[in-house]
Amino acid sequence: QTLAADDIPVLIWAREPEVVRAVNQAHENPAFLPGVPLHANIRATGLTGDLASCPVWLVVTPAQHLRATLAESPVAHRPTLILCAKGIEARSLALMSDIAAQVAPASPLAVLSGPSFAREVAEGKPTAVTLACADADCGERLARTLARPAFRPYWSDDVIGAEIGGAVKNVLAIACGVVIGAGLGENARAAVIARGFAEMTRFGLARGARAETLAGLSGLGDLVLTCGSTQSRNFTLGHALGQGQSATQALAGKTSVAEGAATAPVLVRAAQAAGVDMPIAAAVAALLTGSADVRAVTDALLSRPLRAE
Numbered sequence: 646q647t648l649a650a651d652d653i654p655v656l657i658w659a660r661e662p663e664v665v666r667a668v669n670q671a672h673e674n675p676a677f678l679p680g681v682p683l684h685a686n687i688r689a690t691g692l693t694g695d696l697a698s699c700p701v702w703l704v705v706t707p708a709q710h711l712r713a714t715l716a717e718s719p720v721a722h723r724p725t726l727i728l729c730a731k732g733i734e735a736r737s738l739a740l741m742s743d744i745a746a747q748v749a750p751a752s753p754l755a756v757l758s759g760p761s762f763a764r765e766v767a768e769g770k771p772t773a774v775t776l777a778c779a780d781a782d783c784g785e786r787l788a789r790t791l792a793r794p795a796f797r798p799y800w801s802d803d804v805i806g807a808e809i810g811g812a813v814k815n816v817l818a819i820a821c822g823v824v825i826g827a828g829l830g831e832n833a834r835a836a837v838i839a840r841g842f843a844e845m846t847r848f849g850l851a852r853g854a855r856a857e858t859l860a861g862l863s864g865l866g867d868l869v870l871t872c873g874s875t876q877s878r879n880f881t882l883g884h885a886l887g888q889g890q891s892a893t894q895a896l897a898g899k900t901s902v903a904e905g906a907a908t909a910p911v912l913v914r915a916a917q918a919a920g921v922d923m924p925i926a927a928a929v930a931a932l933l934t935g936s937a938d939v940r941a942v943t944d945a946l947l948s949r950p951l952r953a954e
């Protein structure tokens with residue numbers, strides 16, 4: 646939103662009245678992005694009805710809440726929806742574009758994904774992302790609209806690929822956090838990134854994604870970012886697990902979302918349904934549920950049969 650506001654009026658709908666107040670009065674969002682001044686063109690509202698006048702929505706509601714949030718909003722006005730959440734819905738195994746197509750069938754859909762910590766984007770640091778839209782002309786138009794000197798969207802027509810990369814990388818970022826938190830070393834982190842990427846690719850191809858999308862910004866690019874940075878909420882969650890905390894302890898009191906925590910068990914079910922082996926994702930899910938500890942999942946991964954790469 647900060648980027649778009651340079652020359653386009655931006656309206657944020659927020660659930661929290663204190664966020665609405667802070668954005669309108671102090672031009673800041675201390676609850677979710679403290680210390681970043683927001684452009685004066687950015688206004689906030691607590692009324693979903695106010696969104697009816699907006700032709701394009703950047704939908705950033707976390708994955709498990711997207712369906713309900715969209716259903717309560719004025720989608721009958723057929724806004725173009727640019728989906729930004731990186732997850733899979735637990736109760737349906739649906740991707741965000743599946744949910745949006747069900748709730749807002751008349752709306753054009755796109756997915757914005759890729760390595761993009763919100764703070765760095767808001768601070769104007771160089772960022773490149775994937776803007777995926779099945780309608781290539783619409784994708785190009787949206788990418789050109791969102792592009793700024795330091796913000797480069799590359800367009801694609803592979804919506805599923807962009808979504809799967811974003812959802813799976815969060816789970817793998819938890820795994821890398823565990824590796825570092827448990828002191829397993831940089832070799833192990835690199836192994837998790839590379840073998841995790843193999844899992845992402847197997848799963849993505851089985852679900853109809855294209856390999857080049859998974860190897861691009863929304864897959865490998867975001868995987869490298871989140872697996873390598875303590876700025877990542879998913880990496881940070883994994884780090885706490887690696888240091889011996891339970892998921893409940895690690896997530897206690899957090900208002901910010903680590904999407905991989907919800908995605909991991911869903912991904913395991915979705916992979917089973919697709920007949921795809923995802924041992925690292927399964928290890929993360931086991932750690933999150935407490936059904937295994939770091940030692941047990943590490944031993945299990947290391948004792949898998951040797952095989953060709």
Ligand SMILES: NC(=O)c1ccc[n+]([C@@H]2O[C@H](COP(=O)([O-])OP(=O)(O)OC[C@H]3O[C@@H](n4cnc5c(N)ncnc54)[C@H](O)[C@@H]3O)[C@@H](O)[C@H]2O)c1
Pocket residue numbers: 660661677705706707708710714729730731732761762763764900901902903904
């Ligand atoms: N922060 C980033 O750097 C970043 C970058 C790219 C994509 N994303 C994705 O955007 C999505 C949102 O992440 P975020 O960083 O904005 O979240 P956040 O951690 O900053 O804040 C949590 C958000 O969840 C909302 N929320 C909480 N409970 C809700 C409910 N019951 N119904 C609807 N909304 C609810 C809150 O209002 C708040 O906006 C995630 O899928 C994330 O993966 C985040």
Ligand SMILES: O=P(O)(O)OC[C@H](O)CO
Pocket residue numbers: 731759760761762763815818867870871876877878879880902903904
């Ligand atoms: O902080 P994380 O782990 O949710 O990552 C944020 C973004 O997805 C990075 O692209």
